Amino acid sequence: MGSWPPDDETHAAADKRRQQSRIREAIRSNLGDLVRERKILGSDGRHTVKLPMFRCPEFRIRFGWHDTERVGQAPGGLPGDTNGAACPSAQAPGMNSAAGGDGSAAEDETEDRVPLEEVSAEVFADLALPDLDPARTAPGAGSSVEVVGIGRGGLRQQWAKKSTLLANLRRNAMAGWPGFSGLARQDLRFWVSGPVAAEQGGAVVLAMMDTSGSMGTFEKYLAKSFFFWTVEFLRRNYPQVEIVFLAHDVRAREVDEETFFHRGASGGTVSSSVYRLALDILVERFPADRYNAYAFHFTDGGNLTSDNAIALETGARLASLATLFGYSEIHDSERHPSPLFRGFSQLPGPGLGVMLLHSQEDILRALFHFFGKSRDTSRA
Amino acid sequence: MLKPLDLAALIDRVWPLAEEQGLCPGQIHFELVGRDGLDGLASQQGMPLRYAHWSFGKSYQRVKDANAFQRSQVYELVVNSDPAYAFIDSCGTRGQALLIIAHVLAHADFFRHNRCFREIPHDMIARMAAHRRRIAGWSGQYGSQAVESLIDAAQVLMDFTGESTRDAAGGLTADDVMGYVARRAPLLTQWERECLADLRTEARYFWPQQLTKIANEGYATFWHTRLMRKIAAGAEEAWDTARLNAQIVAVAPPALNPYRLGYQLFARIHESGGLPAVFGARDLYDDGGLVRAWFDDCLAEQAGLAVYQPRADGDKSRMAGAETVKSVLQRDLECAGMPHIRVDGVRSNPSHLYLRHVHDGRDLDFAELPSALKLVAGRIWQAPVTLATIRQGSCREMTHDGTNWLDRDS
Known part of the structure; x- marks a missing residue:
């Protein structure tokens, strides 16, 4: 043997790559849990998510750690021992012979912290803006x-x-x-x-959220989660794409991102207001010959009954103008879809997607439903 | 930063002294290695070339993290071969290197004389390199998925290759579960059997080292202490040696420090019988034997050991008499802390593998047992695997058939 390491680069690096690809596999198979994870939403400056299930555990037949007595060093000073305090950093013996003691159960209990960045990359790998027309000349996806x-x-x-x-x-x-x-x-x-x-594949995304009083904590959480991941995905895959945030109760307003994600809820629901605002914005600022428009509306479906017909009509106009109009209703319990949902479901045309969300698992389903590369245009 | 010439000069100071004292380390090939190199070696249990598997990547990360937070540091690694290989940290000071060389000489001496290592082949570096090539070849031929899943499952059984340090050709004794399945698993193909046999050979190499952690480290610590007292060292060197030694034997409750306990045991032996007794103990004992023969009331007090009951909400210790500490310690060390697993050769058949856990008062980890058995049932036996054991006083038979888990009375 010449000098160590002989082919360290290829060797150790390959084992490391394989382990990381195992972590990525684990992320992919647990995407639902991750997307649902409440902590991700908090803008608390942490950019990692805790993933206890990604330990890539190595299973062994061994003794249970708990309820079994074993011998260890006694706490406190030893007779004649004065270096206990003087050497606080010496947590473990400094040397290691070539003995093959493997990782004990305790060592394995550490959680892997996976950067949010990595999780996003996995979530977004299969997402894209659907049916994008690259010929539209505005800053966007191209x-x-x-x-x-x-x-x-x-x-x-x-x-x-x-x-x-x-x-x-x-x-x-x-x-x-x-x-x-x-x-x-x-x-x-x-x-x-x-x-x-390039000024091609121009695109704009309209995020429309119901902020009426009837949106409870759960509904708001689901809607915000969806938009959080949508914004993350757009920023990452399409940094040029413009995002317009619209909040509505009985009236609709254009708000900034901060307000959109953090405002409270009150008032009734008139969905047509936000569709009309969206139409105005599209016509004025994002002409259809230059922009692919994507509009997403999240609501609890409790639209004012007298507004349903108007909402349906403006919604249909929005769908005809946009490349995709996604209408999503959040129900925390099994109840019948609203008249608006049924109305949109029956509208023909590929430019309209509707979806019902019942649980946190559905956030990921919604992302894939609207942005999945092999997007299934059938109604969810 | 140590240079090869510095190292040679330091070796020339320690080696004659060690031989004069009666150590017989044989030939040692010293190699200076940087931090990353040592971490890489440590993550592969000290062997330069191991088969490719993700667990080494994981273990490398763990060693690196432990280093980064100064929880532990690897200064040297010794490979039990002929000539022995010693990998030394090139970032240490000369004083540290002096102590490390003395430590390494004692390890090499221990490997050459202790009876547990009598049947270990002396060319394991080359053999492991060959295993690595063969396994890489199978990955190319049969797909990395097939090889990786086989190794995943084999690692469950690599702790059970026979409890004796005498090698019975593989699969002929009931405690050699690995050898048994390598021969008898009904649906394995030839290359899979060969792969399991290679992995078993590697596990056999490490087995005596697992059995002599305290004896080997204690012996090395005893000798580096003794040699450092005799060597002519400058003030700075003496300070570095003393400091490193203090780190090595420092305690961090509740972890048992094998260097410290082993040192105390060998110091006790030396006290009572001089160097001949020390060499006698080196030849004869594994950890269990060392404690059985030399752990007495006096040492129990000196060692400052307690009996712990690990709990989720913080370990609870109880002060126990010397007798209790000794018996619990012996139980911990026996069989390198592994449970006694046997093949039930009478009940086992091609469509069902039966294993038996010889219960010694300690229950198994039932949280991960299903996953471990699943790997064996799914990839190796490819039929149900049953482990008979005792859980909280009642006899259980735990079965996994690769998809379903069954836990029933027996």
């Missing part, structure tokens, strides 16, 4: 490769002749012989290309 500058290296096809000529002239002038002569390697210039945000 990017293109364009020339971003001039560099000294590149393929012959990317040879920038004018810059090369200039570089040659400049070098000769510096040396005291003005004019073009003696083209050398250091004069060569090439076009450098890179991805740039």
Whole structure:
């Protein structure tokens, strides 16, 4: 053996990669739990989520840790021992021979903390804005490769002749012989290309939330969770896409993100108000020839009865204007869908998706229902 | 930062002294290794080349974390082979290195003389490298999923390859569960049997080391203490050695410090019979034997040990008499802290594997038992596996068939 490590890079790194891919598998199979996890919502500055189930446990047949007596060092000072206090950091013996003592049960009890970033990446890997028309010319989902500058290296096809000529002239002038002569390697210039945000695939997302008094803690939590993950997903996958936050009770207002996620609830419900506001905003600010529009409305379905017909009609107009209009009702108990839900369900056309949410598990289902890459247009 | 030449000079100071005292460490190949390298080695139980498996990645992370928070630090690793390999931390001071070299010489001496290591082959580094190549080959041929799941399941049984340090060719004694399934599991293919046999060989290599944790570390600590007292060291070196030694034998209740207890046992032996008795104990004892023969009332008081009842809401200790401490300690150390699991060769058949737990007063961990049996039933025996044991005083038979878990009276 030469020197250690011989092929450490490939070896240890491969084992580590495999373990991380196991963690990712675990994240994927537990997405529902994660998305539902209340703590994620809090903007408390923590960017990790606690994932006790991702320990990648190694199962053994061994003694139970509890209720079995064993021998250990006694607490407190030992006879003639004075270094107990002087050496507080020495938690464990400093040496280790090649003995094969494996991780004990206690060691395995630590939880893996997985960065929110990593969880998001897994959640969002399969999500996309559906039916996006890339031809609409506004900032949005598209990017293109364009020339971003001039560099000294590149393929012959990317040879920038004018810059090369200039570089040659400049070098000769510096040396005291003005004019073009003696083209050398250091004069060569090439076009450098890179991805740039392009004015194509323009998109806007309208987040509409019912903030009426009838939205209880549970309904609000589900609605906010959905929008939280939607915003995270858009920021990550489509940083150019604009998001408009609309809150409504009997009247609708455009609010900023902070207010949207943290305001209280009061008042009755008139859904048509928010649809009309959405229509106005789309027409004024996001013309359909330049923007793909996505509108999502979360409500408890307790719309004012007299408003149902108008809401249905404005909603249908919104659906025809938007690439997708998602209407979601949150019911904490099994009850019949509202007339509005039934009305939207019966509307024809691919531009409209409806969904009922009953439990926290449904947040993930809603995300996949609306943004799943193989989006199933059938009604959930 | 130590250089190879520094190390050679330090070895030249310690080695003659050690031989003069009667240590016989044989040939040792010393290697200076950086922090990351040592962590990597420690996560692979000190062996430079191990088969590829995610558990080593996990273990590497754990070693790294423990290091980062200064919970423990690895200074040296010794491989029991001929010549022995010693990996030494290159970031230490010269004083630390002096002590570590003395410690390493004693480990090598212990490996060469203790009876538990008599049947260990002397080329395990090369064998493990060969296992690694074979396993990588099977991964290529049969898919990494097939190999990984087999290793996952095999690791459950790697603690049960036979309790004796004599090797009975695999699968011929009831306590060699691993050898038994490698031979007899009905549906395994040839490469899977070979893979299990390789893993069993590796587990057999580590088994004597698991049985002699206190004896080996105690012996090494005894010798580094003794040699450091005799060596001519400068003031700074002496300070570094003393400081490192203090860290090694420091206690952190409730964890048992094997270095400390082992040192006290060997100091006691030396007191009563001089160096010949120390060498006699080195040749003869594993941890259980050492405690059985030399743990007495006087030592019990000196060692400051207590009997603990671990609880979720904080461990509860009780002061116990020397006799109680001794008997609980012996029970902890016997069989390296592993339960006694036997193959029930009479009841076992190709469609059902029967295991028996020889109960010694300690119940098994029933939280993870189903998952452990599931791995064996699902991947290795590919038929139901039953473990007969005692739970809170009543006889139970726990069965897993790969999908369902059954826990019933027997």
